[in-house]
Amino acid sequence: GDSVTQTEGQVALSEEDFLTIHCNYSASGYPALFWYVQYPGEGPQFLFRASRDKEKGSSRGFEATYNKETTSFHLQKASVQESDSAVYYCALGDTNAYKVIFGKGTHLHVLP
Amino acid sequence: ETAVFQTPNYHVTQVGNEVSFNCKQTLGHDTMYWYKQDSKKLLKIMFSYNNKQLIVNETVPRRFSPQSSDKAHLNLRIKSVEPEDSAVYLCASSYGLGDYEQYFGPGTRLTVL
Numbered sequence: 001g002d003s004v005t006q007t008e009g010q011v012a013l014s015e016e017d018f019l020t021i022h023c024n025y026s027a028s029g030y031p032a033l034f035w036y037v038q039y040p041g042e043g044p045q046f047l048f049r050a051s052r053d054k055e056k057g058s059s060r061g062f063e064a065t066y067n068k069e070t071t072s073f074h075l076q077k078a079s080v081q082e083s084d085s086a087v088y089y090c091a092l093g094d095t096n097a098y099k100v101i102f103g104k105g106t107h108l109h110v111l112p
Numbered sequence: 113e114t115a116v117f118q119t120p121n122y123h124v125t126q127v128g129n130e131v132s133f134n135c136k137q138t139l140g141h142d143t144m145y146w147y148k149q150d151s152k153k154l155l156k157i158m159f160s161y162n163n164k165q166l167i168v169n170e171t172v173p174r175r176f177s178p179q180s181s182d183k184a185h186l187n188l189r190i191k192s193v194e195p196e197d198s199a200v201y202l203c204a205s206s207y208g209l210g211d212y213e214q215y216f217g218p219g220t221r222l223t224v225l
Contacts, residue, residue, distance in 0.1 A: 031211065036214075038153070041218070043116070043202050043204070043216030043218050044155070044214075044216045045216070046213040046214065049213055093210045093211030093212070095210035095211055096210075097168065097210075098160060098168055098209040098210050099157055099160060099209070100157075100211075104152075104154055105153045
Protein backbone atom coordinates (compact mmCIF):
# COMPACT_ATOMS: atom_id res chain seq x y z
CA GLY A 1 0.00 0.00 0.00
CA ASP A 2 0.86 3.67 -0.10
CA SER A 3 3.28 4.99 2.51
CA VAL A 4 5.13 8.08 3.71
CA THR A 5 8.58 8.06 5.30
CA GLN A 6 10.04 10.89 7.33
CA THR A 7 13.70 10.23 7.91
CA GLU A 8 14.29 12.43 10.93
CA GLY A 9 12.50 11.80 14.18
CA GLN A 10 14.08 14.81 15.90
CA VAL A 11 15.86 17.87 14.55
CA ALA A 12 17.64 20.42 16.74
CA LEU A 13 18.71 23.75 15.25
CA SER A 14 19.69 27.23 16.35
CA GLU A 15 17.76 30.33 15.32
CA GLU A 16 18.48 31.47 11.73
CA ASP A 17 19.69 27.99 10.72
CA PHE A 18 18.50 26.42 7.46
CA LEU A 19 15.93 23.67 7.88
CA THR A 20 15.39 20.54 5.82
CA ILE A 21 13.03 17.76 6.87
CA HIS A 22 13.07 14.83 4.49
CA CYS A 23 9.90 13.18 3.23
CA ASN A 24 9.71 10.34 0.74
CA TYR A 25 6.60 8.59 -0.45
CA SER A 26 5.57 5.38 -2.13
CA ALA A 27 2.45 5.46 -4.31
CA SER A 28 1.36 5.10 -7.90
CA GLY A 29 0.39 8.04 -10.06
CA TYR A 30 0.44 11.57 -8.68
CA PRO A 31 -0.96 11.57 -5.14
CA ALA A 32 -1.52 14.86 -3.37
CA LEU A 33 1.25 15.59 -0.87
CA PHE A 34 0.85 17.73 2.25
CA TRP A 35 2.77 19.27 5.11
CA TYR A 36 1.13 19.84 8.47
CA VAL A 37 2.50 21.46 11.65
CA GLN A 38 1.43 20.76 15.21
CA TYR A 39 2.25 23.15 18.04
CA PRO A 40 2.13 21.97 21.67
CA GLY A 41 -1.41 21.61 22.96
CA GLU A 42 -3.01 22.07 19.54
CA GLY A 43 -4.21 19.91 16.68
CA PRO A 44 -2.20 19.68 13.44
CA GLN A 45 -2.54 22.64 11.08
CA PHE A 46 -2.45 22.40 7.31
CA LEU A 47 0.63 24.18 5.91
CA PHE A 48 0.40 23.56 2.16
CA ARG A 49 -0.04 20.93 -0.51
CA ALA A 50 1.14 20.02 -4.01
CA SER A 51 -0.29 17.56 -6.51
CA ARG A 52 1.82 17.81 -9.71
CA ASP A 53 5.41 17.02 -10.50
CA LYS A 54 7.70 20.04 -9.86
CA GLU A 55 4.89 21.98 -8.20
CA LYS A 56 6.07 24.03 -5.21
CA GLY A 57 3.92 24.49 -2.17
CA SER A 58 4.69 27.20 0.37
CA SER A 59 3.38 28.94 3.45
CA ARG A 60 4.81 30.99 6.35
CA GLY A 61 8.33 30.81 4.89
CA PHE A 62 8.24 27.02 4.51
CA GLU A 63 8.32 25.38 1.10
CA ALA A 64 8.54 21.99 -0.56
CA THR A 65 8.70 20.86 -4.18
CA TYR A 66 6.94 17.78 -5.51
CA ASN A 67 9.53 15.49 -7.11
CA LYS A 68 8.11 12.50 -8.94
CA GLU A 69 11.53 11.18 -9.98
CA THR A 70 12.88 10.94 -6.44
CA THR A 71 9.40 10.47 -4.87
CA SER A 72 10.15 13.24 -2.41
CA PHE A 73 8.54 16.32 -0.89
CA HIS A 74 11.20 17.73 1.47
CA LEU A 75 10.28 20.63 3.74
CA GLN A 76 12.66 23.59 3.83
CA LYS A 77 12.92 26.95 5.50
CA ALA A 78 15.78 29.38 5.05
CA SER A 79 15.92 30.77 8.58
CA VAL A 80 14.12 29.11 11.46
CA GLN A 81 12.87 30.88 14.57
CA GLU A 82 12.27 29.58 18.07
CA SER A 83 8.53 29.85 17.38
CA ASP A 84 8.91 27.21 14.65
CA SER A 85 9.51 24.56 17.30
CA ALA A 86 6.77 22.01 16.67
CA VAL A 87 6.04 18.60 15.16
CA TYR A 88 5.94 18.50 11.36
CA TYR A 89 4.04 15.85 9.44
CA CYS A 90 4.33 14.91 5.81
CA ALA A 91 1.17 13.31 4.41
CA LEU A 92 -0.13 11.67 1.25
CA GLY A 93 -3.66 11.64 -0.10
CA ASP A 94 -4.66 8.07 -0.85
CA THR A 95 -7.68 8.49 -3.11
CA ASN A 96 -8.05 4.72 -3.58
CA ALA A 97 -8.49 4.23 0.15
CA TYR A 98 -10.26 7.55 0.70
CA LYS A 99 -7.88 8.71 3.40
CA VAL A 100 -4.73 10.68 4.11
CA ILE A 101 -1.64 8.79 5.24
CA PHE A 102 0.56 10.66 7.71
CA GLY A 103 4.25 10.16 8.29
CA LYS A 104 5.56 9.57 11.80
CA GLY A 105 6.30 13.23 12.37
CA THR A 106 9.51 15.18 12.95
CA HIS A 107 10.03 17.04 16.21
CA LEU A 108 11.79 20.33 15.48
CA HIS A 109 13.51 22.07 18.38
CA VAL A 110 14.88 25.54 17.68
CA LEU A 111 17.20 26.93 20.33
CA PRO A 112 17.42 30.70 20.90
CA GLU B 113 -9.68 30.93 14.23
CA THR B 114 -11.03 27.60 15.47
CA ALA B 115 -13.57 26.01 13.15
CA VAL B 116 -13.42 22.44 14.47
CA PHE B 117 -14.58 22.22 18.06
CA GLN B 118 -14.05 19.32 20.44
CA THR B 119 -15.38 18.65 23.92
CA PRO B 120 -14.18 17.91 26.49
CA ASN B 121 -10.56 19.08 26.45
CA TYR B 122 -9.54 16.47 29.01
CA HIS B 123 -11.13 13.41 30.53
CA VAL B 124 -9.87 11.15 33.29
CA THR B 125 -11.70 7.91 33.94
CA GLN B 126 -11.37 4.40 35.33
CA VAL B 127 -10.90 1.18 33.39
CA GLY B 128 -14.24 -0.24 32.25
CA ASN B 129 -16.14 3.05 32.14
CA GLU B 130 -17.89 4.45 29.08
CA VAL B 131 -16.84 7.80 27.62
CA SER B 132 -18.07 9.99 24.78
CA PHE B 133 -16.31 12.75 22.91
CA ASN B 134 -17.98 15.37 20.76
CA CYS B 135 -16.87 17.14 17.60
CA LYS B 136 -18.48 19.90 15.57
CA GLN B 137 -17.22 21.67 12.46
CA THR B 138 -18.50 24.97 11.09
CA LEU B 139 -16.63 24.82 7.78
CA GLY B 140 -19.42 23.24 5.74
CA HIS B 141 -17.24 20.22 5.00
CA ASP B 142 -18.67 16.89 3.85
CA THR B 143 -16.12 14.62 5.50
CA MET B 144 -15.08 14.19 9.13
CA TYR B 145 -12.49 11.97 10.80
CA TRP B 146 -11.36 10.63 14.13
CA TYR B 147 -7.66 10.08 14.79
CA LYS B 148 -5.82 8.65 17.75
CA GLN B 149 -2.49 10.27 18.64
CA ASP B 150 -0.19 8.41 21.01
CA SER B 151 2.48 9.76 23.33
CA LYS B 152 5.05 9.64 20.51
CA LYS B 153 2.78 11.84 18.37
CA LEU B 154 1.95 9.07 15.90
CA LEU B 155 -1.34 9.79 14.13
CA LYS B 156 -3.60 6.81 13.47
CA ILE B 157 -6.82 7.15 11.48
CA MET B 158 -9.74 5.48 13.21
CA PHE B 159 -12.84 6.47 11.26
CA SER B 160 -13.91 8.62 8.34
CA TYR B 161 -17.46 9.84 7.70
CA ASN B 162 -18.58 11.27 4.38
CA ASN B 163 -22.10 12.73 4.28
CA LYS B 164 -22.99 10.74 7.41
CA GLN B 165 -21.83 7.43 5.92
CA LEU B 166 -18.89 5.50 7.31
CA ILE B 167 -16.26 5.28 4.59
CA VAL B 168 -13.18 3.98 6.39
CA ASN B 169 -13.34 1.81 9.44
CA GLU B 170 -9.79 0.94 10.41
CA THR B 171 -9.10 -2.11 12.52
CA VAL B 172 -9.96 -0.52 15.84
CA PRO B 173 -11.44 -2.48 18.76
CA ARG B 174 -15.19 -2.93 18.74
CA ARG B 175 -15.56 -0.90 21.92
CA PHE B 176 -15.01 2.21 19.78
CA SER B 177 -17.99 3.49 17.80
CA PRO B 178 -18.46 6.71 15.84
CA GLN B 179 -21.82 8.45 15.83
CA SER B 180 -22.98 11.18 13.45
CA SER B 181 -26.27 13.08 13.52
CA ASP B 182 -25.45 15.29 10.52
CA LYS B 183 -22.41 16.15 8.43
CA ALA B 184 -21.32 18.86 10.89
CA HIS B 185 -21.16 16.58 13.93
CA LEU B 186 -19.17 13.44 14.65
CA ASN B 187 -18.97 11.89 18.09
CA LEU B 188 -16.87 9.03 19.39
CA ARG B 189 -18.01 6.59 22.05
CA ILE B 190 -15.78 4.14 23.89
CA LYS B 191 -17.91 1.52 25.58
CA SER B 192 -15.47 0.09 28.12
CA VAL B 193 -12.15 1.89 28.24
CA GLU B 194 -8.81 0.11 28.60
CA PRO B 195 -5.46 1.55 29.78
CA GLU B 196 -4.14 1.48 26.20
CA ASP B 197 -6.91 3.87 25.19
CA SER B 198 -5.06 6.69 26.95
CA ALA B 199 -4.20 9.09 24.14
CA VAL B 200 -5.25 12.31 22.44
CA TYR B 201 -8.26 11.91 20.17
CA LEU B 202 -8.30 14.35 17.28
CA CYS B 203 -11.28 15.23 15.14
CA ALA B 204 -10.77 16.64 11.65
CA SER B 205 -12.83 17.65 8.63
CA SER B 206 -12.25 18.21 4.91
CA TYR B 207 -14.19 19.08 1.76
CA GLY B 208 -13.87 15.57 0.45
CA LEU B 209 -12.04 12.30 0.70
CA GLY B 210 -8.41 11.43 0.09
CA ASP B 211 -6.57 14.36 -1.40
CA TYR B 212 -8.18 17.34 0.36
CA GLU B 213 -6.48 19.14 3.23
CA GLN B 214 -7.84 18.43 6.67
CA TYR B 215 -8.66 20.85 9.46
CA PHE B 216 -8.16 19.57 12.98
CA GLY B 217 -9.71 20.35 16.31
CA PRO B 218 -7.59 20.86 19.44
CA GLY B 219 -8.08 17.27 20.61
CA THR B 220 -9.43 15.51 23.68
CA ARG B 221 -6.85 14.02 26.02
CA LEU B 222 -8.09 10.80 27.59
CA THR B 223 -6.38 9.31 30.65
CA VAL B 224 -7.47 5.87 31.79
CA LEU B 225 -6.47 4.96 35.34
